[in-house]
Amino acid sequence: MSSPSLSRSGIERRALGAGLLAVVLARPARADRPGLREAVLGFTGGAEPAEAGVTLDIPPLVENGNTVPVTIAVESPMTDAEHVLRIALFNERNPQPHVVTARLGPRAGRARLSTRMRLATSQRLVAVAEMSDGSFRAANADVIVTLAACVEG
Amino acid sequence: MARVLINLPRTARRGEVIEIRTLIQHVMETGYRPRADGSVAPRDIITHFACLYNNEEVFAAELAPAIAANPFLSFSLVAAESGILAFTWTGDNGFEQTETRSLTVT
């Protein structure tokens, strides 16, 4: 088991922590973190991605920001000659802009990735794909996060 | 050892694109969460995932603290030949776990 604390007191501490987490997560992003645009341009090496060919699928209204399903799909034949090299996801208002970067290639067959992410608060997300011809494509989505009613702490 | 769930077909036709789903038990402590005593819980996350198909990488991912606890990853690959898929998660505090599954291609 990865969870370190099995004792009752460990649970209590974790419970309290969960309550605090809700408060911390609700705080807007730190002033010192790079902006969303900077993060995207860092990934593309300064190139402006084209807004086409990428689907960023995330519920527009989220029940709980701790675990938000997100799927990114990129249009590509995924052949040796023409495929997606990397897919990255960035956020606007978490403490850090980066969420995930996947590396793939023709053997993946499909340029598609699903995961679950944390959303500190309502915000914008950007998915960027690096194509084998060196070009970049992107899609964005806006998400509204509601808070759970009866939480611990 | 962390519990892991890996979902993939046991057999596939040559050239078929199959979907793989993985779940692993991990707290994904962000490194930003204050504890009851006022200190901040140090970061403890899985930072890297890779899937090797007969020793060749077909998919990999770098994870940030924004990935939810008990990380879920779903991706696909082309069933090329029968063999072994190896899934490895690595992370903070020396975390490393590898699971293997066999795939029969007909």
Next chain:
Amino acid sequence: MRRLALALLLLGATAEARESSFALMSPETQAMQREDSANPGMLWVEEGRALWDSAGCAGCHGDVAGMRGVAARYPAFDAAPIDLAGRIAQCQEARQHRTPFPRESEEALALAAVIGLQSRGIPVNPPDDPRLAPALARGEALYRERRGQLDLSCAQCHDANAGRHLAGSPIPEAHPTGYPLYRLEWQGMGSLQRRLRNCMTGVRSEPYAYGAPEYVAIELFLMRRAAGMAVETPAVRP
């Protein structure tokens, strides 16, 4: 909050057909529960499966599949009303002579999850044991009693206002059919008692300690109220 709650009460309506909170969840969260390969609660089930052997349960009980239907008929009576978690602890303590896994430990939740899974889809079937009657009555009284700084009873939210919204969250009918379950808010697995504690602190009242007979009484009442509904363990909730 109080004003909001009172406004809700004035609009009071009663729920007729019973419905699991599953129906109130987003399609994404429903999919997480419905598909085992996407349900993080299954990680605890796997852990429970391993513990079933390593903690010596299989030695007496055989395959865990033999626990089919068991979770659907707890709490039961054995000297006192006892919930499933208490029963597991009792086996460890009285029959294995070892310290039981503490309530709410990952191990205890894992065992309860794998036992609960054996009853998934089976209708809740509370035992018809007259010795449970006093605890059942106590559970109902606790459910109807106003508590906390918000001076609200469980019934005021979960009977009178089920289906309405509280600060963005739909108020469910509070059926205990999915426990232990994976709550996104917890980022982990938790028992019904942990959930009840959340509702108690939610109205600014002091929760009982884990394992308190009050929880077993409330669970008895909730299970009676949910009789016939399908067990969902391991469920997923926001």
